[in-house]
Amino acid sequence: MSEQLKRILIAEDEEMIAKPLGMKLRFSGFETKHALNGKEALDMLSKEKFDLILLDLLMPEVDGFAVLAELQKKGDSTPVIVATNLNQAEDVSRVFELGCTNYYVKADTTLDQIVENVKKTIR
Amino acid sequence: MKLNPKITIILTISFFVISSVFIFASLAALRRNQSDNLSLFKNEFVQTNLEAFQDSSDLFFGYLDNEILAGKIVTQNDMDAFAVKTDPLGANVVLMDLAGKSFLGSKNTQLTELLSAGTVDSFISQWTLNPNNNDFAVDNLDKFTTGDTSIAPARVRIKIYEKLGLIVGYGKVFETGKVRVEFIGQQNESFYRTYLMILLSIFLLTAILIPLFSILFMKKAIVDPIKRLNAVTQKITEGDLAKKVEVGSSDEIGELSISFNRMTQKLVDANRTLQGKLKELAEEHGRLSSLVESVKLGVVMVDLRLTVILANPSARAIFGKPQAKSITFADMSEKIKGSVNISQALSYYVHAGKPLNIQEVMIGENYYRLFMSPVRDIVEHIFIGAVVVMEDITEQKKLDQMRTEIVSITSHQLRTPATIVKGNLEMVLAGDVGKVTKAQKELLDDTYMGNERMIHLINDLMDAAKINEGKLVFPLARVQLEDVVEEVTKENQPFAAEKHVKMIYNKPPALLPKVNLNKEKIKQVFQNLIDNAVKYSSVDDKGHVAIDIKNDDKQLYFSVKDNGIGIPAVDQSKIFERFSRGSNSTKLDPGGGSGLGLYIAKAVVEQAGGKIWFESKEGEGSTFYVSFPIS
Numbered sequence: 083m084s085e086q087l088k089r090i091l092i093a094e095d096e097e098m099i100a101k102p103l104g105m106k107l108r109f110s111g112f113e114t115k116h117a118l119n120g121k122e123a124l125d126m127l128s129k130e131k132f133d134l135i136l137l138d139l140l141m142p143e144v145d146g147f148a149v150l151a152e153l154q155k156k157g158d159s160t161p162v163i164v165a166t167n168l169n170q171a172e173d174v175s176r177v178f179e180l181g182c183t184n185y186y187v188k189a190d191t192t193l194d195q196i197v198e199n200v201k202k203t204i205r
Numbered sequence: 206m207k208l209n210p211k212i213t214i215i216l217t218i219s220f221f222v223i224s225s226v227f228i229f230a231s232l233a234a235l236r237r238n239q240s241d242n243l244s245l246f247k248n249e250f251v252q253t254n255l256e257a258f259q260d261s262s263d264l265f266f267g268y269l270d271n272e273i274l275a276g277k278i279v280t281q282n283d284m285d286a287f288a289v290k291t292d293p294l295g296a297n298v299v300l301m302d303l304a305g306k307s308f309l310g311s312k313n314t315q316l317t318e319l320l321s322a323g324t325v326d327s328f329i330s331q332w333t334l335n336p337n338n339n340d341f342a343v344d345n346l347d348k349f350t351t352g353d354t355s356i357a358p359a360r361v362r363i364k365i366y367e368k369l370g371l372i373v374g375y376g377k378v379f380e381t382g383k384v385r386v387e388f389i390g391q392q393n394e395s396f397y398r399t400y401l402m403i404l405l406s407i408f409l410l411t412a413i414l415i416p417l418f419s420i421l422f423m424k425k426a427i428v429d430p431i432k433r434l435n436a437v438t439q440k441i442t443e444g445d446l447a448k449k450v451e452v453g454s455s456d457e458i459g460e461l462s463i464s465f466n467r468m469t470q471k472l473v474d475a476n477r478t479l480q481g482k483l484k485e486l487a488e489e490h491g492r493l494s495s496l497v498e499s500v501k502l503g504v505v506m507v508d509l510r511l512t513v514i515l516a517n518p519s520a521r522a523i524f525g526k527p528q529a530k531s532i533t534f535a536d537m538s539e540k541i542k543g544s545v546n547i548s549q550a551l552s553y554y555v556h557a558g559k560p561l562n563i564q565e566v567m568i569g570e571n572y573y574r575l576f577m578s579p580v581r582d583i584v585e586h587i588f589i590g591a592v593v594v595m596e597d598i599t600e601q602k603k604l605d606q607m608r609t610e611i612v613s614i615t616s617h618q619l620r621t622p623a624t625i626v627k628g629n630l631e632m633v634l635a636g637d638v639g640k641v642t643k644a645q646k647e648l649l650d651d652t653y654m655g656n657e658r659m660i661h662l663i664n665d666l667m668d669a670a671k672i673n674e675g676k677l678v679f680p681l682a683r684v685q686l687e688d689v690v691e692e693v694t695k696e697n698q699p700f701a702a703e704k705h706v707k708m709i710y711n712k713p714p715a716l717l718p719k720v721n722l723n724k725e726k727i728k729q730v731f732q733n734l735i736d737n738a739v740k741y742s743s744v745d746d747k748g749h750v751a752i753d754i755k756n757d758d759k760q761l762y763f764s765v766k767d768n769g770i771g772i773p774a775v776d777q778s779k780i781f782e783r784f785s786r787g788s789n790s791t792k793l794d795p796g797g798g799s800g801l802g803l804y805i806a807k808a809v810v811e812q813a814g815g816k817i818w819f820e821s822k823e824g825e826g827s828t829f830y831v832s833f834p835i836s
Contacts, residue, residue: 096621102628109637167620169667171678189620189660193631 087113088204091132093123093149094165095141099188103136103165106193107200120144124152132160133204136196137182139166139173150180161203165196220415224407430458434465446473503573503595506580507534509555511548514590523568523595537593542567547575555579555591571599605674612670619663626656665801669783672808679723681813686720686727686761686833687712690754693731701739706748708739717756720833726809730817731763733802734829738767741790741827760832768826777821781807789823806831 090112094100097118104114115130117123121144123135139146150162161183166173169187177185184199433450440448446469450462497504503520507513511534521527524536534548541547543566554561554577563575576594581587630653632638634646641649671677694710701708735752742748751766772780772787779785784800803817810817814834821827 096625098625099621099628102625102632105632105637106628106635167624171680175680187620188624189627190664193628194635 087111088133089113089115089131090200091115091117091123091126091135093117093120093135093141093146094138095119096138099138103193103196106197110197110201112200120146120149123149127153127158127160134200135160135162136200137162137164137166139164139168139177147176147180150177150182154181163196163199163203165191217415220411224411227403227407426456427458430462434462437465437469441469441472446476501597503593503597505532505537505593505595506590507551507555507593508590509588511551511555513537520595523571523573523597525569540568541575551577551591551593555588558588565598565602568595571597572602574598608670608674612667615663615667620660623656623660623663627653627660630656665805668805668808669801672805677805677808677812679726679809679812681721681723683719684722684724684727685716686722686763687717687754689724689728690731690752690763693728693735694752697732697735697739700736701748701750704739704742704748705746706739706742706750708735708750708752710752711754713754713756717754717761718835720761720813721836722813722833723809727813730806730809730831731765733806734765734831737802738765738769738827738829741769741787742767743769756835759835761835763831764828766826766828771823771825771827772819772821773823777819780819781817 088111090107092100092104092107092114094103094116095118097116100116104116107114115126115132117126119141123137124144126132127135135149137146137149146164146166150164153160153162162181163184163186164177164182165186165188167188174185183203186196186199430450437448437450449466449469497515497517500517501519503523504515504517505513505520506515513532513534516524516532518527521529521532524532524540526532526536538548543563545563545566547566550561550563558579558581560579561575561577563577566573566575573595576596578592578594579588580590580592582589630649633641634649634653668677690710691712694708698708735750738750739748742750747768749768751764753762753764753766755762770787770789773789776785776787780787781803783804785804786800807817810831810833814836815832817829817831819827819829
């Protein structure tokens, strides 16, 4: 492949959710890495460069909000799409305040829709 | 007997009349006896003193055989002798000097006085008693003289004194030639004593018996009943209302007794009524007290100056003083932590007479809901203070938190497996991980749909929970409503086609004004309404759903009209309630919706300031309307 694949970091504590999502993204031509929690995600982000982050909110140890806050603090402008099952109004407004690009409720969204949005975001 | 003042007067007068008659009768009797007694006097006098009289040259007088005798006593010895001789009679005799007109003396001072002023000119030789006026005519003056005839005869007035039965005589010359003798009193001793005794007795009787009788009468007729009345009054005063006065007579006192008894009876009745009322009041008070004392709610009553006038045990415990008899307003205000200044709020509302509820304050470690109500005076209806009721909502808060946690768990934990199923099925169905046979696809499609329905249910339950908590709040933004409707219509076309329902969206020719909405949520509402319309449409391939959107100056209207089964009249009033479904809906939707769709729709629409309503007739179809204000 002549062109460098776009790298996506999936931060998701549920492996069974991360797996089909990762597969779908890879089938769609992305390179993915999976972090099981916020801490792992931040570690990876500090070592590697990603084009986009798919971020779950409720994760053990360091949650999605903390990851967003940390990125904001570091001035990291990597686009973040939040894919979570939290859908309280206050949570939604909070993640947008923390600089997320887009927000999906996983249960209400198909993998196709997410992939479409990813493509749209980092084209 | 009636106490008549006239009778008393008549009685008294009668007594006096009888007494007077008796007195006059006695006097008459006395008069009759006078002459007899005069003879007695004469005889005794003469028999005893004749010799002395004759021997004396001095004047004397006395009676002798119907004559008054006079003699002359010239020396002191004569006088003494005369006096001695007359002593046995006990009489005082006037001695007068016939010649010198001088008074010689008397043993009676009164006589002495009377006679010292008089002048005796001559003495009477012979007196004749006129029994009618007790005058004695003097016929022969010579008999009284001892040779000196130059002395003109004088009239002698003689008064007979009575002194305990003794006879005293005196004489006074008042007219020449005549001696008049007056008898004042003379009786034989026994008669006179009797007479005196009778007279005295009558006076005594009159003086003693009448008052005595009156006193006795009064005692019996007035004093005794009054005493009885008084005794009973005393008893009544002491509280013994059962006491009655004996009605002894039919007079005023009797009437008074009857009135008194009647009054007492009234008192007894009134007292009984009062006791009854008091008992009722006491019972009522007891009930109220035990209610206030035992109720788990804190109850505090304050007056207009915010002084605590009542605090029940629960209230005292809430403010950390369970042992204290009461608490002060300062105790309260310093412990209440909340967004409201309790004393300001109370002051304001107490004076304005308005109730106020404070949803949540913290007192110590616990949460309370406060209900403040103004208190009116029962009689005068003016505001006299306020009652503050404190309900411990700590448990409720905990339950609320638990519920929120459950919702959160539901949200995350239930959605997570649903998301896993969804994602993996999607991969398989897309054929990305290998070829799927037609039969496999069919089964997997159903599995996918089932999972979707589950996700839908989870979402509805979460929304309903939020509505219930009053927390269904979404950010609003300017939305072009036609876009939303178009999107939903498009998404529902496959479902309509599958159901053989003709679905038409009548797009307005010009752009409508934007409205303030949460796009996602309103989409969900329209989705629900259109889904219902299709689902419950006619099953005989004539199903028809019309979606319209239009506006006037103030409102924007969305409507979905179907020709389906309609909503039975009995269900119409409850259709927006939780878990409510038309009773005829199950045959067309056997799996069933959650019954939450319209409940959520209403909440979402109303949160955006809109309205939702419907028209429906069973068997003919329904039209649902949603309106939003154009802002």
